[in-house]
Amino acid sequence: MLNDQNLLDLQKAYEEEPIPKELSQRVAEAVYKAERELLQEEERERILRGKKMKRRVISAAAAMVVVVGGFGLGVNTSKAFADTVSDIPVLSSLAKVFTVERIHEENDTYVADLNIPGIEGLKDKALQQRINNLVRQQVTAAVEETKAMMEENKKAYLETGGTEEDYMKREISVDYNVQCLNDKVLSFSVYKTETLASAYFDMFYYNYDLETGKELTLKDLLGDDYKDIANKQIKEQIAERAKEPGAMYWDTMEDMEADAFKTIADDQQFYINQAGKPVIVFNKYEIAPGYMGIQEFEIQK
Known part of the structure; x- marks a missing residue:
């Protein structure tokens, strides 16, 4: 004791x-x-x-x-x-x-x-x-x-x-x-x-x-169809995020169709996360109003 x-x-x-x-x-x-x-x-x-x-x-x-x-x-x-x-x-x-x-x-x-x-x-x-x-x-x-x-x-x-x-x-x-x-x-x-x-x-x-x-490159990570793969998943994720209260994207705003997301660029910016997945990044104002901040989308192969 x-x-x-x-x-x-x-x-x-x-x-x-x-x-x-x-x-x-x-x-x-x-x-x-x-x-x-x-x-x-x-x-x-x-x-x-x-x-x-x-x-x-x-x-x-x-x-x-x-x-x-x-x-x-x-x-x-x-x-x-x-x-x-x-x-x-x-x-x-x-x-x-x-x-x-x-x-x-x-x-x-x-x-x-x-x-x-x-x-x-x-x-x-x-x-x-x-x-x-x-x-x-x-x-x-x-x-x-x-x-x-x-x-x-x-x-x-x-x-x-x-x-x-x-x-x-x-x-x-x-x-x-x-x-x-x-x-x-x-x-x-x-x-x-x-x-x-x-x-x-x-x-x-x-x-x-x-x-x-x-x-x-994204082609190294996703294959020859990397643009189609990324575009499809980004559009799906934007549609889901747009359902959240206060969330707005050019895709869902009237008279902003010209700025809506259509495809990733040839030199699209991205990083690789700890799971080994590419994460595509869009700067403020690229696909949404500035208050939405930088937008990131993890892409699955």
Whole structure:
């Protein structure tokens, strides 16, 4: 039977037990992300309470989302955590996706918070370098293009009677998610967002067969009839979703038939989920009003 001294000894041992490094890192990452999202939400609410602004739809050049596709471990965004995972035998052969660089930049026009990812641990080092270079090149180009556009927009705003005091800074963010990752296929997303009162995106997806180094296509995953297979399932899923309260698609709206979904594009954007299924993605406004957000459709072969 435990006495008071036994309980005190157990309590002391519990309190002195070190917190595992990987748990501490994951908690820190979660807190960092939550704080950033809270700040962004507070800024959006402040904007909405302020001066009314006419809504606008930004062109594809206004925002860039870069997505690199394949299979993944879920969210694996810390090199410290990745290093810890590599010590686990069952996972030691897998690649790791982690934050290579965090950048914060702010001026009178915009605030930029960028989390730049990188890959390590691929057996094919040439493919690894090629993907890392591609991500950095596309993210950098997207961010620089958006910065230039924001500077031009601010200049036009001031030249047409606006004031520095009334001008509201834009937000630029870059972050990423691992969709799925294993020894055969790699799929992760890097997304760049421009935010004022709403968020605007443009998206790119890259999917790789890690055994061959080949970039995967929908034809590789669904066969020669990939368009017919995808179109049929997307139309069926849109019809089901449209039944939900508040859901609207161009297909179901009067005078919007010209914008209704008809077929996927030759270079249709998609990623591969953990089940190995292609998930076709449509940006805001492509097949539905903006409030419906980005639309995703898992396709069965």
